[in-house]
Amino acid sequence: MFTAFAQSRDERLRAELIEAHLGLAEYLARRFANRGEPLDDLVQVASMGLVKAVDRFEPERGLEFSTYATHTVVGELKRHFRDKGWAVRVPRRMQELHLRLSGLVSGLNQDLGRAPTVAEIAQAAGVSEEEVLEALEAGNAYRFASIDAPSPGSEDGGTLASTLGSEDESMIDVEHRVALSPLIAKLPERQQRILHYRFVEGLTQSEIAERLGISQMHVSRLLARSLAELRRAAEADGG
Amino acid sequence: MSSDEVQLVMPADPEFLRLARVTAMGLASRLSFTIDEIDDLRIAIDELVFGLIGTKGREGSVCMTYRLEPEGLEVRGTGEFLDTGTSPGLSELSELILDAVADEHELAVDDGGPRFRMLKRRAG
Numbered sequence: 001m002f003t004a005f006a007q008s009r010d011e012r013l014r015a016e017l018i019e020a021h022l023g024l025a026e027y028l029a030r031r032f033a034n035r036g037e038p039l040d041d042l043v044q045v046a047s048m049g050l051v052k053a054v055d056r057f058e059p060e061r062g063l064e065f066s067t068y069a070t071h072t073v074v075g076e077l078k079r080h081f082r083d084k085g086w087a088v089r090v091p092r093r094m095q096e097l098h099l100r101l102s103g104l105v106s107g108l109n110q111d112l113g114r115a116p117t118v119a120e121i122a123q124a125a126g127v128s129e130e131e132v133l134e135a136l137e138a139g140n141a142y143r144f145a146s147i148d149a150p151s152p153g154s155e156d157g158g159t160l161a162s163t164l165g166s167e168d169e170s171m172i173d174v175e176h177r178v179a180l181s182p183l184i185a186k187l188p189e190r191q192q193r194i195l196h197y198r199f200v201e202g203l204t205q206s207e208i209a210e211r212l213g214i215s216q217m218h219v220s221r222l223l224a225r226s227l228a229e230l231r232r233a234a235e236a237d238g239g
Numbered sequence: 240m241s242s243d244e245v246q247l248v249m250p251a252d253p254e255f256l257r258l259a260r261v262t263a264m265g266l267a268s269r270l271s272f273t274i275d276e277i278d279d280l281r282i283a284i285d286e287l288v289f290g291l292i293g294t295k296g297r298e299g300s301v302c303m304t305y306r307l308e309p310e311g312l313e314v315r316g317t318g319e320f321l322d323t324g325t326s327p328g329l330s331e332l333s334e335l336i337l338d339a340v341a342d343e344h345e346l347a348v349d350d351g352g353p354r355f356r357m358l359k360r361r362a363g
Contacts, residue, residue, distance in 0.1 A: 105274065115275040118268035133264045136274065137257065140281070181332045199339045204275045220278045227282065227336070234330065235294045 002059040017054050018047075021069060025050040028073045032081070042077060049076030097135040101125060102217040106209070109216065115206040139221045183233045191226040194219060243307040251318060252296040259284050259303050259316075266305050267312055270361055279340035280359055284314065286337055287355040290329045290346045291318045298322040311342070311360035318353035326353045 005013045029046035033039050053072040057065055104124050108116040118136075122129045184192055190212070197203045197211065205223065209216040247262050249255040260281045267277050291301060299320035306313040318326065326348045329337070337344045337357070346355040 115273035117271045117273050118264075118277065119271065121274070129268055130265075133261060133268060136277065137261050137264065137281075140257070140260070181330075199335050202339060205278055206275050216274065220274075223278070223282070227285065230332065231289060231294055234332075 002057055002065060005054075006057070006059055014054060018051055021050055021054070021065070022047065024066060024069060025073055028070060028077065032077050037081065042080070045076050045080045046073050049073035052076070094135055094138045097125075097127065097131060098138045098217070101132065101135050102215040105217055106215045109206055109209075115204065115216065136217070136220075139217055140224050181230065181234075183230050186233065187226055187229060191222055191229075194222050195226055198223060245305040247303040247305075248300050249303065250296075251292040251299045251301050251320060253289070253292070253294065254296075256285060256288055259288060259301075262303065262305060263312065263314060266307060267359070270307065270312060272312075272359075272361060276359065276362065280312065280314075283337055283341045283344065283357050283359065286329070286333045286340075287314075287316060287344065287346055287357060289327070290333060291316060291326050291348075291353050291355060293324070293327045297324050297326075308358075311358060313356070313358045315357075316355045320353065 001013065001017060004010075005017060025046040026043055029039065029042040032042055049072050050069055053065070053069040056072070057068055059065075101121060105116060105121060108120055108124055112120070116124075118129050118132050122132045125132065184195060187195070194208055194212070197208045198205065203211070205219045206216045209219045212219070245262065245266060247259060249258055263280045263284055264277050267280055272280070288301060291297075297318065297320045299318065299322065302317045302319065304315040304317075306315075320326075328348055329346050340359075341357045342360045343358040344356070347353070
């Protein structure tokens, strides 16, 4: 049927092919559910990915359509999460600059042997200090990506899940965690660690970044996110 | 107001905290603070302003005063509130956080009016 469609580009055939594979799109959408995005939105994104797959599929390449479509649809879903990681108000330009700076900062940290200043970052990036400040602040608007979504840009390499696996095994004893606040125990493991490193052990964000194998700006986002969540939880608790 | 002082009056609403942070960041960069230190400033300002206005904010305004000192940046905040709500003050966790990110800090909610002060020194 795909061969026929590839040749004729018949609209009815196209509709039939899409219809026939909507189940696959929905199945893939469901796999990304429970990550803070409504299922309806995900099904919508997945369906659009499916349409793209139907239009672009080349049967003569010998690939199974379901394989090709899965790849395309999952790509669209992951991109959806990456884009949705930012609060709506942050201009795309700032998102991109924020991600670009992340890698730069890590490099500068290594070269300088310390965290860089805004002026140093601006010079390295070839942008104004104002833009650097805006881009740094933009990190506050970043909503936490889901655990299996690709890490933003190429700043950290690999998925968040693999990053977690590469941490050192220093265990933070339960007593310590709870002493800070019982609410902290409800945060994801990595955020708990970062809070402990920063506020109990007194490491700088750059030192934490090095220890966890992620960028300083990523630590900054995670820290900002953790504190905001703790604040919300404390308010919900009424204390 | 001396020439090394910047003042910002903003609604006592969490939506505007960003302005308070960005102003601090801009001044800190003039003092060649590193990005670790700038992030500390952002965290400190969040904790202190939220200590005054709470997560839902208050009716009224907060006046932020930033002073560029030779040793670093001093930030003061004063609340002028029109409602009958109360300032939450600083939790134990907030105190721990502020101890880590600021060299000096205090927040008071008494007859003198809700206010805070913090100092962040430059390293070296």
